[in-house]
């Protein structure tokens with residue numbers, strides 16, 4: 413149904429507005445009852461078809477009237493569990509095309525995923541496919557899909573944090589940098605890949621395309637801090653073999669559980685290397701399995717161990733683990749694939765707090781000599797849970813953060829923006845040539861960390877609970893009577 417705007421309808425929609433919740437001093441989101449929520453949504457959607465002044469729109473539909481929040485909403489609303497990323501890729505492609513980007517949908521084929529899948533690569537119209545700075549993140553999510561839900565100050569849904577928050581804020585950051593002429597069209601490109609949550613096939617596919625960048629900004633939840641790096645990962649399977657027998661006659665059998673316990677005790681107490689930057693190497697005995705019943709000597713036992721590596725290389729830990737297990741009878745340890753070395757990131761841009769993370773990213777999957785930055789909104793602690801969420805204020809902060817990173821990279825490292833007219837050198841991958849003529853160094857001062865704006869009104873509260881920055885105004889009861 414299409415509503416026609418009439419003065420009385422506008423009056424109806426605008427006049428009976430009350431402040432439903434100005435300050436929530438305890439950082440709690442009010443969860444409206446579903447019936448009320450639906451009612452409000454239907455009112456919102458009716459109202460959205462009426463031409464109303466922009467300021468009213470901002471009040472009644474804060475998400476729809478924000479380019480950032482609405483892009484984020486549209487991304488989260490599309491299910492894109494790894495292997496099933498076609499729809500979100502096509503959505504992004506048309507979104508970016510509508511914002512004057514040249515877009516390439518790059519097919520990614522994997523035997524384990526039969527559906528069509530695409531990486532989305534884009535650069536500003538009039539720019540260059542070989543722009544020196546790449547902003548990248550991933551469009552796949554872990555399962556299961558969780559629908560988008562708009563709270564007062566927080567957004568819920570699968571991928572709302574990991575990593576569609578990064579995707580949306582990277583795109584808006586680039587749009588703003590271009591609009592404000594802080595960068596030229598040939599400075600940055602965008603890449604959103606499939607398969608990050610599983611085997612990294614989307615990012616690894618990029619290695620076959622003969623592309624290179626000077627600096628790559630990877631978007632993952634880092635709590636708006638610049639990552640110094642992340643730990644490596646190795647997974648170990650420890651198996652013990654014995655011989656079954658009646659528990660009353662243990663001398664006739666060989667107890668596989670006992671062997672496994674010996675091995676795991678050694679591993680659990682192993683002194684593993686640590687690093688100033690990444691912290692301690694940690695070892696988790698995550699799964700144990702052995703035996704069939706209390707009165708049977710177990711013939712077989714098995715454990716799975718994950719090691720988060722803070723040494724320089726996987727091999728530093730591998731040697732220690734294999735040494736520890738050497739003397740132990742009856743066990744066999746196998747390293748499982750995939751494992752990856754610790755990743756050390758560049759963090760030479762001022763104005764950011766730093767963080768060491770303990771989760772895997774696509775960083776090791778992209779070959780090349782580029783500088784590597786890792787930054788994004790949200791916390792990994794909620795990323796894969798059933799309550800995945802992101803604060804709206806974090807999305808806005810991330811846009812500022814990505815802009816600062818791009819400008820900081822340009823400023824600090826005097827990155828050369830290649831002249832598209834002289835694109836002959838783009839074909840040859842990175843020989844260390846100092847390019848003189850087409851240097852375009854954008855001189856910007858690295859800004860200080862910006863502190864979120866103080867809320868309009870302050871509530872006196874005894875505790876130091878955080879202040880709410882979002883004000884939502886909802887229609888009064890009279891409207892739904």
Ligand SMILES: *[C@@H]1O[C@H](CO)[C@@H](O)[C@H](O)[C@H]1NC(C)=O
Pocket residue numbers: 686691692
């Ligand atoms: C690293 O291990 C040491 C010794 O086991 C411990 O005292 C320290 O708190 C650990 N550091 C971190 C960051 O967990």
